[in-house]
Amino acid sequence: MPDWIVHICVAYLVCRILYFKYPLFNSANTTLAMVGALLPDIIKLQIIFSQIGIDLTDFLPVFHIPITSFLMAGVISLFFENKKIAFLFLVIGAISHFAMDSLLFDIGEGMYLFFPFSWQSFHMDLIPPDDYWITLFILTLTFLVYLLGLWIQKYQNIPVDKETVD
Amino acid sequence: MKIDVSSRIFIVSILLIGLIVLCLFYSFEYKKNLKHPSYETILSSDYPLNQVVYVEGSITEINQDGYYITDNYHNRDIIFKVLGQSPAGLDDEVSILGVLGPSYQILSVEEIRIISDWKYRFLLLRSFLAFTFLLIIFLHYWQLNIKKLTFERR
Numbered sequence: 153m154p155d156w157i158v159h160i161c162v163a164y165l166v167c168r169i170l171y172f173k174y175p176l177f178n179s180a181n182t183t184l185a186m187v188g189a190l191l192p193d194i195i196k197l198q199i200i201f202s203q204i205g206i207d208l209t210d211f212l213p214v215f216h217i218p219i220t221s222f223l224m225a226g227v228i229s230l231f232f233e234n235k236k237i238a239f240l241f242l243v244i245g246a247i248s249h250f251a252m253d254s255l256l257f258d259i260g261e262g263m264y265l266f267f268p269f270s271w272q273s274f275h276m277d278l279i280p281p282d283d284y285w286i287t288l289f290i291l292t293l294t295f296l297v298y299l300l301g302l303w304i305q306k307y308q309n310i311p312v313d314k315e316t317v318d
Numbered sequence: 319m320k321i322d323v324s325s326r327i328f329i330v331s332i333l334l335i336g337l338i339v340l341c342l343f344y345s346f347e348y349k350k351n352l353k354h355p356s357y358e359t360i361l362s363s364d365y366p367l368n369q370v371v372y373v374e375g376s377i378t379e380i381n382q383d384g385y386y387i388t389d390n391y392h393n394r395d396i397i398f399k400v401l402g403q404s405p406a407g408l409d410d411e412v413s414i415l416g417v418l419g420p421s422y423q424i425l426s427v428e429e430i431r432i433i434s435d436w437k438y439r440f441l442l443l444r445s446f447l448a449f450t451f452l453l454i455i456f457l458h459y460w461q462l463n464i465k466k467l468t469f470e471r472r
Contacts, residue, residue: 156445160452180459180471186452199442207392214344220337227333230326232469259415259429260372261352268343271351282437287444 156190157287161294162252163189163245168297172304181241187228188245192221192253216253217267221246255279323467354415357391366418370428373398374413376435380404384423387412400424409435 163185171177194215201208214220225242232238253263255278262273279286321329349356355366357373375389375398385404388397398414401423406412411433419425433441460469 155441156448156452160448183452183456183459187456190449190452202390205393209392210345210348211341213348214341217340217344220340223333223337223340227330227337230321230330231467233471235321257431259413259431260374264348268340271348273353280431282433282441284437284440284444 155284155287156193158290159189159193159249159252160186161290163248165290165294165297166244166248167241168301171301176237181237184232184238184241185245185248188221188225188242189249191224191228191242191246192216192218192249194224214267217264218246218250219267221249256281326467355418357389357396360418360422361391361394361396367420368425369418370415371418371424372413372415373424374411377404377406377408377410377412380408387414396422398422398424400427402427405430406432406434411435411438 164182167177167182167185171182192215195212198208198212201212215224222243225239225246228242229235229239250263250265254265254274255276257277257280258275262275264271265274266272349358354370354372359366360371360373373387373389373396375387375396377385378388378397379386384399384401386397386399388395390396399422400414400416401419413431414424414427415429416424416427459472461472462468463470
């Protein structure tokens with residue numbers, strides 16, 4: 153996996169850039185996309201469970217598959233006032249997660265993106281999973297986009313956050 | 319879209335049943351669809367001798383003719399001996415695609431990926447920090463209304 157900094161930042165970047173054009177991508181909804189970007193990594197609970205001797209090796213990997221993440225997004229969105237918007241942003245985050253993970257080197261099985269309809273696995277072998285330079289690059293880019301957002305809001309009169317269309 | 323609590327519980331139940339069905343289907347089917355023999359096959363009487371297998375684990379011992387990697391499968395330690403010089407140090411995580419010989423030996427390595435121990439720990443640490451940060455900003459924008467059982471904008 154790319155680390156969670158990358159996943160969170162990529163979801164932020166997508167939403168922040170779209171916010172310049174669409175107010176729906178405000179900060180509150182962006183945090184939902186950021187949460188969605190971590191949803192597929194529920195699989196990492198395995199690290200905690202294995203420490204306490206509970207073995208979920210056969211069951212947790214299914215959470216790292218789009219359809220399961222979308223179902224999870226459906227469950228979570230029911231706990232928000234505007235369920236459709238919450239679902240939309242959680243799914244945007246989850247999609248950004250799979251987009252990033254598909255770039256990773258993987259000599260194993262890859263990701264079953266179309267499970268349960270197909271067991272075809274995918275990986276593009278472009279980025280090593282432990283490369284912290286990618287993290288640093290994405291973090292810098294996120295900071296620059298954040299500053300650009302502040303500048304645009306200040307000088308071009310785009311409404312700052314509280315606004316919301318949710 | 320307003321949905322009352324009982325309807326919400328019903329929908330959550332349906333979605334959770336869907337999730338459980340997917341989990342079960344996956345756990346029953348994925349071994350049949352693996353590109354390489356699973357640990358279950360390796361540990362069974364149907365030992366995939368001379369087949370290419372995918373194994374992973376941390377390096378627990380290095381000696382002159384090879385190194386040992388240990389992985390945990392269903393609360394059981396599996397130790398593979400990989401022949402050849404170790405490309406990594408003790409405690410480093412390796413994933414190997416290689417030909418399985420007798421007695422859990424990897425005779426030749428076709429492909430290997432190494433994550434050094436400190437890089438793995440650093441990855442976990444920064445992910446934990448990122449999660450903490452996300453929790454803080456999420457709670458900055460959203461609060462839980464216990465009565466309605468919904469998150470609302472602050």
